Amino acid sequence: MSVDPLTHFHTLLLSRKKNKNFIRYLEDALQNTGFDYGVSTILGRAGRNSNKYFLPRLPVNNWDDLSLLRAKLDGGYDWLHWLQLLKKSILHNPTLFQDGADVLSHNKW
Secondary structure (H helix, E strand, O other): OOOOOOOEEEOOOOOOOOOHHHHHHHHHHHHHOOOOEEEEEEEOOOOOOOOOOOEEEOOOOOOOOHHHHHHHHOOOOOHHHHHHHHHHHHHOOHHHHHHHHHHHHOOOO
16 A cells, blocks of 8 residues: 655644744754645735745635635735734733733732
8 A cells, every 4th residue: 555645734833923943943844854835824825925834824614605715815814814913912922911910919000
């Protein structure tokens, strides 16, 4: 029985800025082990400048009709990428909440 090699990869990246060393390491590892490309959890469309190992993706659902799919492919959903970045920066930035917690815990009102 012959088995085709695995050449595609999917990764979960919380933040490109925070994980730069890991991303460089992972890209080198994927390249050196023969992967052709990969996709990430980043929303959006891939372009010429996209890293082929961390390509953005478009969500496609069973209930998407042809016109909605076309809108996604034409860039109608590109704004979701910025919303995703905003959400991740708020939820994954403990310093935003730490200052408020310090104020509450020390009764500095």
